[in-house]
Amino acid sequence: MRGILFAVLRHAPTTWNEGRRLQGMTDVPLSAEGEAIAASWTLPSPIHGWRRFCSPLARARRTAELLQPSAVPVVDPRLREMSFGAWEGRTVAELRMTLGATFIDAEGRGLDFEPPGGESPRTVMARLGEWASDIAASSEPALAVSHKAVIRAFLALATGWDMTGRQPIKLDWQKLHLFRAHRDGHVTLEQANVDMDRA
Template identity: 35%
Template sequence: MTQLAIIRHGHTPWNRAGQIQGRTDIALEDQAAADLAKLKLPAEWEQADLVASPLLRAVETARLIADREPATVPALTEMDWGDWEGKKGIALKADPNSGFRDIEDWGWDYRPPNGESPRDVWARLAPWVATLKTDTIAVCHIGIMRVLMAQATGWDFSGPAPFQIKRNRLFVMQMQDGVLKASGDPIRLEVR
């Protein structure tokens, strides 16, 4: 049985400002990089394959927590937020003409204008997931994590998610016969 552990990149200036990043390639903020440099992977995950989204914030996070270079996987690139890229979620939510919905009201087929739906994201992730043969850590983005965790828990983007994605934690899934299943509580990164 192969395990996949996913972890969200550290904070960026856009995260702090409440802006939707999507595919905009933004580096970690200085404080986030300093904080991540004080953390490391749990011992049982140190030898796992290390991959990351090709976006800088994910690659930087991987380097800092693992002390090695990750392989980049294009399928792990954050979901495309289309016309909402760079905008503030709170402003979109306040505008009745924006079409904005909370993630709990999306379903698998809702998409931001000119962006990707969760189903679109899964369509590009599934072939990559199917290639995993050894335990792997993937440093990625909240949109990617939601889709993978939805697959692993049976959540359909309707109603509250049965998980809460927090930073500095590995969310572990087991893959058997091509099916992802969530495995236990998230594992915190360790202090160096």
């Protein structure tokens, strides 16, 4: 069995994206620019006809709505962003400066990087594996509007990347990324950086 295709798209920009702040579970809405960007996107064929899923966070839900105003996406909490706990609202540069070796050591843990009160990429990968297993069992391709750390976790699931060092593939955060879901919860990368059409 070759698995079932699914595409993942990061939500359109927020003001916190512009400020490089860690958003995590903080429910930041799209900025005015983000609304305009999401409204300009058109999904390429055949992805525009696939089932729609999204994270419960407003920035992902709104992006999904703007992609196809006539359809209501299925909200799945497993697609939520990774929680950055006490570090949400701060920038990586600020954390490196204020926490020094403590933060640098945390960064070096890769899949076991876990902010105070937050969750690790390994935990995110576990819930995404469950979601992928459900997609494979349904036998219907899907689109998920989600978040940066979620897409990085899908990439780690697909490639074995341990999240130390550079990503094995450079991802464009305003493009689609295609994977295949398998019934055992593992995923394989089909194609990164698929262009969105523009309205």
